[in-house]
Amino acid sequence: MELDILITNARTRSSEDDLLDIGIHDGRMIKIGQISNAGAVSTIDAGSRLVTESFVNGHLHLCKVYTLTMAGEDALGAYTSGTMGAAMEAVEQASRVKEHYDESWIIENVRKAVNLAIRYGNTHIRAFADTDTKAGLEGVRAVLRAREEFKEQVELQVVAFPQDGIVRDPGAEDYVRKAIELGADVVGGIPWIEYTDADAKEHIDRMFAIAREYDKDISMLVDDAGDPGLRTLEMMAVKTIREGWEGRVTAQHARAMALYPEPYYRKVQTLLKQAGIGVVCDPHTGPLYARVRSLYSAGVNVALGQDDIADAYYPFGRNNMLEVAFLAAHLMNMSTMKDMEMLYDLITTTAAAVLGIREHSLQEGNKANLVVLNAKSVWEAIWSHEAPLHVIKDGRDITLPL
Numbered sequence: 001m002e003l004d005i006l007i008t009n010a011r012t013r014s015s016e017d018d019l020l021d022i023g024i025h026d027g028r029m030i031k032i033g034q035i036s037n038a039g040a041v042s043t044i045d046a047g048s049r050l051v052t053e054s055f056v057n058g059h060l061h062l063c064k065v066y067t068l069t070m071a072g073e074d075a076l077g078a079y080t081s082g083t084m085g086a087a088m089e090a091v092e093q094a095s096r097v098k099e100h101y102d103e104s105w106i107i108e109n110v111r112k113a114v115n116l117a118i119r120y121g122n123t124h125i126r127a128f129a130d131t132d133t134k135a136g137l138e139g140v141r142a143v144l145r146a147r148e149e150f151k152e153q154v155e156l157q158v159v160a161f162p163q164d165g166i167v168r169d170p171g172a173e174d175y176v177r178k179a180i181e182l183g184a185d186v187v188g189g190i191p192w193i194e195y196t197d198a199d200a201k202e203h204i205d206r207m208f209a210i211a212r213e214y215d216k217d218i219s220m221l222v223d224d225a226g227d228p229g230l231r232t233l234e235m236m237a238v239k240t241i242r243e244g245w246e247g248r249v250t251a252q253h254a255r256a257m258a259l260y261p262e263p264y265y266r267k268v269q270t271l272l273k274q275a276g277i278g279v280v281c282d283p284h285t286g287p288l289y290a291r292v293r294s295l296y297s298a299g300v301n302v303a304l305g306q307d308d309i310a311d312a313y314y315p316f317g318r319n320n321m322l323e324v325a326f327l328a329a330h331l332m333n334m335s336t337m338k339d340m341e342m343l344y345d346l347i348t349t350t351a352a353a354v355l356g357i358r359e360h361s362l363q364e365g366n367k368a369n370l371v372v373l374n375a376k377s378v379w380e381a382i383w384s385h386e387a388p389l390h391v392i393k394d395g396r397d398i399t400l401p402l
Contacts, residue, residue: 001025004395005368006040010051011376012362013344019048024368027395032364042397044390046372050381052344053360054123054369054391055321056351058280059219059252059305062127062146062156063139064097064312066109071097071312088225091193094312095164098134106142113309114146116319118153119400121371121388125154125319126219126250126280126305126355128161128188131175135163140179147183153398157355159219161188166206167199173206180214187211189220191232200232204239217248217356219280224252226288228259237271247276250354252305254279255288265291272300278354281346282307284327285314292332296342296350303351304328304343321347322385329382337379344378368395 007022012032023031023038068076074093117125127147129140140160147156160179162172166189176187189207191200204220211218218240223230233254240249251272257265272279278301283289285307296302304324309317325343329335334343345351352360359366371388375381391399 003030003038003040004042005392005397006035006038006043007051007370007372008043008045009048010046010372011048012051013341013378022051022370024392024395027368029362029364029366029368032362044372044397048376049389050373050375050377051362051370052373053348053352053362054371054393055121055347056303056355056357056360057117057122057125057306057319057321058250058278058303058351058354059282059307060113060125060127060319061308061311062110062113062125062143063106063129063135065113065309066311067097068310068312068315070100076312076315088193091163095134097312098130098132098139101135101138103138103142103145106139107145110142110146111149113319114150114154114156115400118150118391118398119387120318120320120322121391122319122321123154123369123391123393124157124352124355124357124360126157126159126186128159128219129179129184130163131160131179131184131188132162132164132169132172133175135175137175137178137182140182140184144183152396153393157186158184159186159188160184161190163190165190165193166203167194173210176207177210180210180216185216187214187216187218189218190224191220191235192223192225192230197231201235204232204235208239208243208245211245212243217250218245219250219252221252223254223256225256226259227256228261230256233257234268234271237268237275237277240275240277241271246274248356249275250278250280252280253282253286254290255286257290258288265294269295269298269300273298278303280305280354281328283331284324289332292328292346293334293342296346301350301353302346303354304346320385320387322382325382326385340378340382343382368392
């Protein structure tokens with residue numbers, strides 16, 4: 001049998017100094033080890049460099065990319081200042097850009113961001129698109145269009161996201177439902193934005209009802225402000241267990257977790273494990289972040305996300321998950337070799353588990369979603385955070401020219 005791609009002289013995270021070959025056929029890794037006398041349509045000599053799973057981005061507001069100049073700087077300062085006490089005001093200020101939403105210009109920004117994802121080996125993205133009374137369906141239409149255009153290179157999991165709330169934005173729920181009917185993959189939510197705990201609970205209940213009706217997974221931004229009294233992560237975990245939606249829910253941000261009293265944090269951690277909720281952390285886009293080390297050590301699946309690219313919440317971003325890991329290493333003081341291996345999990349294998357992506361590990365029989373890096377170790381890869389030399393998606397080399 002002729003291979004589609006043969007990668008030779010590959011160093012993997014577990015092979016240490018042993019160099020391996022990886023044979024790829026029909027979109028899968030059919031042999032990892034020493035491969036001799038095998039014909040291949042294409043051969044890639046890794047040259048003793050690191051070959052790993054491709055990168056997974058657990059959180060990106062894809063309809064908002066490159067809108068910072070339109071939105072202005074007010075929201076940026078409010079969201080990132082101090083202990084995030086003004087986070088709600090930041091969301092309100094940032095929403096002004098949606099008054100000008102139009103699929104025709106959004107899709108151009110989305111294409112630019114997705115092409116960056118391909119360049120940097122980011123083959124799976126949970127992509128949030130605002131669906132509310134200001135945005136209408138313009139953002140979600142653009143992201144769904146991109147999902148189809150780039151389906152051979154990047155898997156976009158499109159989230160119907162009511163950024164401005166459900167109770168406080170009457171009519172937003174209808175747009176979430178319409179977005180799901182258009183083809184969105186995931187029901188979104190942001191219960192902490194509501195004015196009262198009762199409204200936050202109603203927000204969660206109504207989004208779970210849509211998820212159950214359409215049999216969809218759920219991703220919600222929870223406890224995303226500098227308030228240790230926020231309880232929407234707990235509410236969502238309890239709802240997940242009661243609804244039997246274990247393993248189908250992710251919690252984005254959960255920044256207030258950094259301020260939780262220790263006894264309360266331990267209770268929430270237990271609930272997260274019981275509910276099978278994965279947590280997606282974006283430490284570079286705000287001064288607070290979830291307790292990544294503790295969650296990971298406790299067996300809670302954790303991922304990193306780009307979150308934003310040049311929008312009202314963050315002025316930078318390249319859809320480069322190695323760069324996100326590099327920033328996280330500094331911001332969370334995760335600079336030991338063990339820490340960096342953990343961070344690498346958070347942008348590859350564990351991130352895939354958070355998003356329900358199967359067969360995303362470097363094992364025989366699994367899908368061939370890989371990167372060949374210009375580095376010989378995880379440490380070096382995060383340190384340099386360069387674009388991969390090769391990006392392979394479902395057994396095809398999709399590398400973009402530099």
